[in-house]
Amino acid sequence: MPKYLIIRFSSIGDIVLTTPVARALRQQLGAEVHYLTKASFQSVLKANPHVDRIHTIRKEVKEVLPQLRAERFDGIIDLHNNLRSRQVRLGLFSVPARGFNKLNLEKWLMVRLKINRLPKVHIVDRYLKAVAHLGVINDGKGLDYFIPPADELDAGVFIRSRGLDLVSNPDKMPPEASYTAFVIGAAHATKRLPADKIIDFCRRIEGPVLLLGGPEDAETGKTIAAQAGEHVINACGRCNLNQSASLVRQAGLVITHDTGLMHIAAAFRKKIISVWGNTIPEFGMYPYYPADMDLNTTLEVNGLPCRPCSKIGFGECPKGHFRCMRGIEWEDPVIF
DSSP states (O other), X not given: OOEEEXXXXXXXXXXXXXXXXXXXXXXXXXXXXXXXXEGGGGGGTTTOTTOSXXXXXXXXXXXXXXXXXXXXXXXXXXXXXXXXXXXXHHHTTTSOEEOOOOXXXXXXXXXXXXOOOOOSOOHHHHXXXXXXXXXXXXXXXXXXXXXXXXXXXOHHHHHHTTTSOOOBOTTSXXXXXXXXXXXXXXXXGGGSOOHHHHHHHHXXXXXXXXXXXXXXXXXXXXXXXXXXXXXXXXOTTSSOHHHHHHHHHHOSEEEEESSHHHHHHHHTTOXXXXXXXXXXXGGSOSOOOSTTOOOEEEEOOTTOTTOOOOSSOOSSOTTSSOHHHHTOOOOHHHHO
């Protein structure tokens, strides 16, 4: 049985986007699949049946190199392609390695000069190209996300209790419920709608709305829930990643910024409204569905001369006006 090491250190969404590679190696080659990531992100892969072993680092690759050398891999699939991943490849110099094209020049041209040389190819397909030499092909099944049974929540109980009770449901998978999950968080402020825009959006939605985000979003979620209406329930900071994924999986609609839960929602084949600020879908990281499926509606402000201002994001708008998010408009029929 061949044994391969996939490298992707971060972050949530980027790791989810590599899951078709792990599945293809396992199902098409019968390979033993190992994965190297940061310790803080191992929960993304914890329940993935296509990953046999997760290796983690906290800061430096030397923490794990002896362990990796002992595995005697047949190949390395470097899906991060940065200094640290190259240190792993150097430390395992006898193991054949393949990386992928990060399109750094094309992204620089788009961000700095607004010259679009970006290929119309999703990053998942660029990841899969890194294993094409092994005979692996895209199976068209989209992304994977697996929730540990202990992290499954009963969204119905949470909604009926008005957000007071988060009840685990390890014995069965709760059915899809008729509520909207609104992911209000994102790693950078320029990827997030201002709170007043989210409040306005929530007021237009019929039925329960669950606000999702990390502990850093808890106060914003509290403000939004207080002002948007009794149908809005704040779950920000109350769930770990897999519990949030459970609430996404049960939702009828997911409204989300360009963030990790957007890709988790796509893995669950959810109807998505994706909201884009300083980043653009053309970077190749829009919701990725199985072949012949597209349940995503994109909301963005086109034609801004300053957009995209970054391939990642900023703590505040560099221009001060934040038109890429302030200018977002939507029609009620888009939601329903």
